[in-house]
Amino acid sequence: MAGVRQRRSLRVGVGVGLPLVAAVALAALLFRLFPMDATGRWGLSPAVVAGGCWAGQLWYVGYRLDPERLAGGFWRRLFGLANAVTLARGALYAVVAGFAVVPPGTSLAWVPALCYGTGVALDNLDGTLARTVGRETDIGRRLDMAFDTFGFVAAPLVAVLWGLLPVWYLSISAARYVFRGAVWLRRVRGLPVGDLPDSDLGKYLAGVQMVFVTVALVPPVPTELVRTVAPVVLLPSLAVFTRDYLFVSGRLSNRR
Incomplete structure (x- = not known):
């Protein structure tokens, strides 16, 4: 019974307590740092939007964790050095999302580029720290994937809303969800799902996307x-998602 109560307590802490505390802390910090933008478009506060987005990311990660794996030093692993860097990236991306409700003429127009660019610069640091001074964990991998995916939505969305990128550029934000939805649909229909191709091309192109969106957000x-450059950067990444689906659906294979 004690073990069951401990796992239940951890589940509540990870799924409810941590997201709420994180949301309040980030929103309070932004209210103090950026009081001039306390109210954005549509009557929404960028600080509240940022806090809610960070809470949503943490809830998503915690909700999908196996309760059996939460016990045994979970909080120590969660707040280890590598995961602390990953959590900081999530907070930076949440700040970027908050600017979706801020008019483009704001005096803080440099903040989204700075926050997203910093998160991109830290992208490989957390994995390197986990492999050198700590150890790679399931929670670390989930945090990294969730924050990367969210960053690919938040930053392009702000760029589109500010008129910096065309609306069709958001197809890169939707591509991962469309791919995962298509794979899920195949499984539901009982169709075979193969392995992804043995290639790092998608990772390299994702890095190019991150750098390009950061540059697009820089005011000058x-x-x-x-x-003009947007379609040149976008099309290869969309082609890789198409290639990946052709592989997992069996239309292409790794055989030579």
């Missing part, structure tokens, strides 16, 4: 130049 960069 000419918008026309960004819009």
Whole structure:
């Protein structure tokens, strides 16, 4: 019974307590740092939006964790050095999302580029720390994947809402969800799902996307130049998602 209560307590702490505390802490910090933008478009506060987004990311990660794996030093592993860097990335991406309700003429227009660019710069640091001074964990991998995916939604969305990128660029934000939905549908229908191709091309192109979106958010960069380069950067990544689906659906294979 004690073990059951401990796992239940951890489940509540991870799924409810941690997201709420994180949301309140981030929103309170942003209210103090950026009081001039306390109210954004549609009557929404960017600080509240950012806090809610960070809470949503943490809830998503905690909700999908196996309760059997939560016991045994979970909090120590969660707040280890590598995961602390990953959590900081999630908070930075949440701040970027908060600017979706801020008009583009704000005096803080440099903040989304700074926050997203910093998160991108830290992207490989957490994994390196986990492999060198700590150890790779399931919670670390889930945090990394959740925050990467969220960053690919938040930053392009702000760029589109501010008129820096065309609306069709959001197809890169939807691509991962469309791919996962298509794979899920195959499993539901009882169709075979194969392995992904043995290639790191998708990772390299994701890095290119991150750098490009960061540059697009920098205020002095000419918008026309960004819009001209956008399709050149976007199309290869969409092609890789198409290739991956052709592999998992059996239409292509790794055989040579």
